[in-house]
Amino acid sequence: MNLLINLKSLVVLDPLALFFLIVISLVSLPSLIYSIGYFKNKFTLTKFLSTQLVTLAFIVSMLLLVIVGNALAFLIVWELMTLLSYLLVLTDSEKEAAVGAASIYIIMTHIGTAFLTAAFFLIFRHSGSFDLAAMAAACQTMSPLLRNWLFIFFLIGFGTKAGIVPLHIWLPYAHPQAPSHISALMSGVMIKTALYGLIRFVFLVLGISSLWWGITVLTLAIISCLVGVIYALMEHDLKKLLAYHSVENIGIILLGLGLSMVFTRLNLNNLAALAMIAGLYHLINHAAFKGLLFLCAGSVQKGSGTLDMEKLGGLIKKMPWTAAFFLVGAMGISALPPLNGFVSEWLTLQAFFSGALKVPGMLALGFAVGIAALALTSGLAAACFVKAFGITFLALPRSQNAEQAKESPASMLLGMFLLALSVVGLGLLAPTIFNLLATVTAPICQASLQTSNIFSLGLQPNSTISPLFIAILLGSGFLAAIAAYGLLQGKTRLGRTWDCGYYQIGSRNEYTATAFSKPFRISFSLFLLPFRKTEKVKDSFYHVKSFVYETYTTKIFKKYLYDAGLGLLLHSAKRFKRVQAGSIHLYISYILATLVLLILLVKIL
Amino acid sequence: MMVITNQILWLALAIILAPLASGLITKVKNNLRLRQGQGILQPYRNLWKLFGKEEIVPANASWIFRVTPFVVFATSVAAVFFLSGDLLAIIFILALGRFFLALAALDAGSAFGGMGSSREMFISSFAEPAACLVIFAVYLTPGATWSLAHLLAGLALLIVILAETSRLPVDNQETHLELTMVHEAMLLDYSGPALALLELSAQIKQLFWLCLLVGTICPPVLLPYGFCLLGLIIVIAFIEVGIAKYRLFKVPDLLVFSVILALLAIVSALLGV
Numbered sequence: 092m093n094l095l096i097n098l099k100s101l102v103v104l105d106p107l108a109l110f111f112l113i114v115i116s117l118v119s120l121p122s123l124i125y126s127i128g129y130f131k132n133k134f135t136l137t138k139f140l141s142t143q144l145v146t147l148a149f150i151v152s153m154l155l156l157v158i159v160g161n162a163l164a165f166l167i168v169w170e171l172m173t174l175l176s177y178l179l180v181l182t183d184s185e186k187e188a189a190v191g192a193a194s195i196y197i198i199m200t201h202i203g204t205a206f207l208t209a210a211f212f213l214i215f216r217h218s219g220s221f222d223l224a225a226m227a228a229a230c231q232t233m234s235p236l237l238r239n240w241l242f243i244f245f246l247i248g249f250g251t252k253a254g255i256v257p258l259h260i261w262l263p264y265a266h267p268q269a270p271s272h273i274s275a276l277m278s279g280v281m282i283k284t285a286l287y288g289l290i291r292f293v294f295l296v297l298g299i300s301s302l303w304w305g306i307t308v309l310t311l312a313i314i315s316c317l318v319g320v321i322y323a324l325m326e327h328d329l330k331k332l333l334a335y336h337s338v339e340n341i342g343i344i345l346l347g348l349g350l351s352m353v354f355t356r357l358n359l360n361n362l363a364a365l366a367m368i369a370g371l372y373h374l375i376n377h378a379a380f381k382g383l384l385f386l387c388a389g390s391v392q393k394g395s396g397t398l399d400m401e402k403l404g405g406l407i408k409k410m411p412w413t414a415a416f417f418l419v420g421a422m423g424i425s426a427l428p429p430l431n432g433f434v435s436e437w438l439t440l441q442a443f444f445s446g447a448l449k450v451p452g453m454l455a456l457g458f459a460v461g462i463a464a465l466a467l468t469s470g471l472a473a474a475c476f477v478k479a480f481g482i483t484f485l486a487l488p489r490s491q492n493a494e495q496a497k498e499s500p501a502s503m504l505l506g507m508f509l510l511a512l513s514v515v516g517l518g519l520l521a522p523t524i525f526n527l528l529a530t531v532t533a534p535i536c537q538a539s540l541q542t543s544n545i546f547s548l549g550l551q552p553n554s555t556i557s558p559l560f561i562a563i564l565l566g567s568g569f570l571a572a573i574a575a576y577g578l579l580q581g582k583t584r585l586g587r588t589w590d591c592g593y594y595q596i597g598s599r600n601e602y603t604a605t606a607f608s609k610p611f612r613i614s615f616s617l618f619l620l621p622f623r624k625t626e627k628v629k630d631s632f633y634h635v636k637s638f639v640y641e642t643y644t645t646k647i648f649k650k651y652l653y654d655a656g657l658g659l660l661l662h663s664a665k666r667f668k669r670v671q672a673g674s675i676h677l678y679i680s681y682i683l684a685t686l687v688l689l690i691l692l693v694k695i696l
Numbered sequence: 697m698m699v700i701t702n703q704i705l706w707l708a709l710a711i712i713l714a715p716l717a718s719g720l721i722t723k724v725k726n727n728l729r730l731r732q733g734q735g736i737l738q739p740y741r742n743l744w745k746l747f748g749k750e751e752i753v754p755a756n757a758s759w760i761f762r763v764t765p766f767v768v769f770a771t772s773v774a775a776v777f778f779l780s781g782d783l784l785a786i787i788f789i790l791a792l793g794r795f796f797l798a799l800a801a802l803d804a805g806s807a808f809g810g811m812g813s814s815r816e817m818f819i820s821s822f823a824e825p826a827a828c829l830v831i832f833a834v835y836l837t838p839g840a841t842w843s844l845a846h847l848l849a850g851l852a853l854l855i856v857i858l859a860e861t862s863r864l865p866v867d868n869q870e871t872h873l874e875l876t877m878v879h880e881a882m883l884l885d886y887s888g889p890a891l892a893l894l895e896l897s898a899q900i901k902q903l904f905w906l907c908l909l910v911g912t913i914c915p916p917v918l919l920p921y922g923f924c925l926l927g928l929i930i931v932i933a934f935i936e937v938g939i940a941k942y943r944l945f946k947v948p949d950l951l952v953f954s955v956i957l958a959l960l961a962i963v964s965a966l967l968g969v
C-alpha cells in the first residue's frame with residue numbers, strides 16, 4: 092500500500108469545484124456582514140469572537156470540501172464540517188430545544204457518514220488508493236452488483252445531509268435553532284455540498300451504469316418536492332417553514348440531476364447537460380434566495396422578538412427594507428419571472444419536455460408525472476409564500492411585539508441587500524449564467540451547449556424566452572398602466588377597510604396563517620392526518636368564558652418511521668438487559684465463550 | 697421592427713376586445729335564462745364609469761395594495777404577448793400577477809380578502825399542473841393533423857379555464873356572498889380606476905385563455921378563428937347556466953379530473969392515436 096496521500100492529486104480545481112466555490116462565497120460573504128449587526132447587544136465580546144471564529148472555520152471547511160481530490164481527505168473535511176456546524180447549532184445552548192435539535196442533527200448526519208465511509212472503503216478495496224482518479228478507474232471494472240450497492244450507499248450518505256425525504260427529519264429541527272445567518276449558511280450552502288458529493292462521486296467516480304439509478308433519484312425528488320412544500324404550508328414558524336422549503340428545493344435540484352442521470356445512461360449527452368444545468372442553476376438560485384430569506388427571518392426575529400407568524404403582521408410599515416428584501420426572496424423561491432427561481436424551474440421543465448420525445452414511452456409518461464409534480468410544487472410554494480409574506484408583513488400587527496418592531500441595523504440590511512441583488516441578477520443575466528454552467532457540465536456530460544442568442548434560452552426553436560425581455564415587457568406594461576391610471580384618475584382618499592358596516596375592524600378580524608392554510612390541510616388530510624384539541628374555559632356552569640382551539644398535523648415520517656424504529660431499538664435493548672444480570676460468574680463465562688469463539692474463528696479463516 | 701409593431705397592434709386589439717368577450721358570455725347566459733339581460737357593451741360602460749370615479753384606499757394597506765393593479769395588468773398583457781411564443785413561461789407570468797393580487801387581498805386586513813387570497817392560491821395550485829400537462833400534451837402532438845390527443849387536451853384545458861377565469865362551478869362572478877366568492881373577494885377593497893384596471897386585466901386574461909384553447913384544439917383549417925372563439929364563448933355560457941357551484945373542497949376533484957384527462961391526452965399522443 093503506497094502512501095494514502097499524493098500531494099499533487101490532493102486538490103481538484105475543475106469547473107465543478109469552482110462553481111461550488113462561487114456558491115459558497117455567494118452566501119458566506121453577506122452572512123458574515125449580516126452577523127455583525129445580528130450579534131450586536133446579544134452576546135459578550137468573547138462569545139461573539141469565538142462564534143465568529145467557528146463560523147469562519149465552518150466556511151473554510153466547506154470551501155476545502157469541494158476542492159479536495161482525495162476521498163479520505165474528503166471524509167475528514169466532511170466530518171469537520173459536520174462538527175463545526177453542530178457547534179454552531181448549539182450557539183444558543185441555553186435553550187433546551189437547541190440541544191435537542193443539535194443531537195438529532197449529529198445523529199442523522201453520522202448515519203449518513205457511516206454509509207459514505209463504507210462506500211469509500213469498498214472502492215478502496217479495488218483501487219488501493221483514495222485518489223479520485225484511481226477510484227474512478229477501479230469503479231469501471233467492478234461488478235454491476237457492487238456498483239449498485241455503492242450507488243445506494245452514496246445516495247443514503249449524501250441524501251441524509253441534503254435532506255431527501257425520508258431522511259429530511261433533522262432539517263426542521265436544526266435550521267430554526269441556529270442563529271439566522273448560520274441557518275442561511277447551513278440551508279443555503281451546506282446541504283448543497285452533499286449534492287456536490289453526489290455529482291462528484293456518482294457521476295464522476297462511480298459512473299452511471301443503470302437506468303434505475305436515475306429513476307430512483309427522480310422518484311425521491313418528486314416525493315421530496317411535494318412533502319417539503321406541504322409540510323411548509325402547515326408551518327407557522329417562519330424559520331421552520333423555510334427549513335421545509337429546503338427539502339422542497341433539494342427535490343427540485345434533484346429533479347434536474349436525476350434527469351441528467353437518466354439521459355446520461357441513454358447516451359443523450361446534450362440533454363443530460365441541459366438537465367444538469369437546470370439542476371445546478373436551481374442549486375445556486377436556492378443558495379441565493381434561501382440565504383436571503385433566512386437572513387430576513389433573522390431580521391424579523393431581532394426586530395419583533397418572535398418568529399410565530401400568528402403574532403406578527405404589519406411589519407412592512409415598521410421594517411420596510413426587510414419586507415422588500417423578503418418579497419424579493421419570496422418571489423424568487425415562488426419561481427416568479429423575471430427572478431432567478433423562474434429560470435431554473437423553466438429550464439427543468441424544458442429538460443423534461445425536450446427529453447420526452449427521445450426516451451421510451453413509459454419513461455415519457457413518467458416525465459409527465461414529474462412535470463405535474465413540479466407544477467404542483469411551484470403552485471403550492473407560491474401559496475406558501477403568499478402566506479409567509481402576507482401574514483408576516485401585511486395588514487395590521489397581531490401583537491404588541493409586532494406593533495413595536497424596529498428595522499434592523501445597516502450591516503444586516505447590507506447583507507440582505509447583497510443577496511437580494513444576486514437573486515435579481517441570477518434571473519436577469521440568465522443567458523450568461525447558462526453559458527457558464529454549460530462549461531461546468533461539459534466535461535461531466537461530454538456535451539457542448541451554448542446559447543447563441545440573448546433572447547433564446549432553451550433548445551427548442553419555439554421556446555425563445557429571456558428573463559430580461561420579460562422584465563422589459565412587464566416593466567412597459569406596468570408603466571403604461573400607471574400612465575393610463577394617471578390620466579384618468581380622479582381623486583384618491585384614504586378610507587376604512589370594508590367592515591360590512593359594523594364597528595371598525597382590528598387585527599382580530601384578519602385572516603390568520605392557520606386559516607389561510609386550512610383548505611390545504613383538508614385537501615391533503617390523508618397525508619397530514621390533522622387533528623384538533625378543543626377546550627372550554629368556563630367561569631360558571633352555564634357560561635363559557637373562552638375557548639381554546641388548536642390544530643395539529645401528524646408528522647407521519649417521524650411517527651411511523653423514526654419513532655417506531657426508536658421504539659424497536661429501545662425494546663430490544665430492554666431484552667438485551669437480561670444478559671447483563673450483575674452476576675460476576677456469568678460475565679466470566681461470557682469472556683470464556685468469546686475467547687473460544689475467536690480461537691475457532693481464527694482457525695477456520 | 698415590423699414584427700414588434702405587428703405584435704403591439706395585436707395587443708391593442710386584444711385589450712380593446714377583451715371586455716366584449718365578457719359581455720357576450722353574460723348576454724348568452726341571460727338569454728338562456730330567458731332574460732333580456734344587459735347589452736354586450738355593458739363591460740365597457742362599467743370600466744368607463746369606474747375610471748371616472750374617486751378611489752378609496754384602505755388606511756391599513758401598504759404600497760403592495762397600490763402597486764398590484766399595475767402588476768396584474770402588466771402580466772395579463774404579457775400573457776397575450778407571448779401567446780405565440782413559449783406557453784410554459786406564460787404560466788409563470790400569470791402566477792406573478794396572481795401572487796401580487798393574493799398579497800393585496802391580505803393587505804387591507806379584511807377577513808374577506810384573506811378568504812379570497814387563500815382560496816385563489818388553493819385552486820390555482822391545482823390548476824397549474826393541469827395547465828402544464830396540457831401544454832406537454834400539445835407539445836407531444838406536433839403538426840396540424842387533428843387527433844384524439846387534441847380533444848382530450850382541449851377538455852382538460854376547458855376545465856382549467858373555468859378555474860382560471862373564475863367561472864362556475866369553481867367560482868361565481870355574479871355574487872358577493874362570502875361563502876362563494878373567490879376572485880371577487882380579493883377585489884373587495886378596490887374601487888375606482890384601480891378596480892377598473894383589475895377588471896380589465898381579468899378580462900384580458902380570460903381572452904388569453906379562450907384564445908389558447910382555440911389555438912390548441914379547434915381545427916383552424918376548417919373553421920375561421922373568430923367563429924371558434926364565439927363557439928367557445930357559447931359553450932362556456934351553457935356550462936355556467938347548466939351547473940351549480942361546487943363546494944370548495946370538491947374543486948380539487950374537478951381539477952384532478954382535468955389532470956387525468958391531460959394524462960390520457962399524453963398517453964394517446966405517445967401511442968400516436
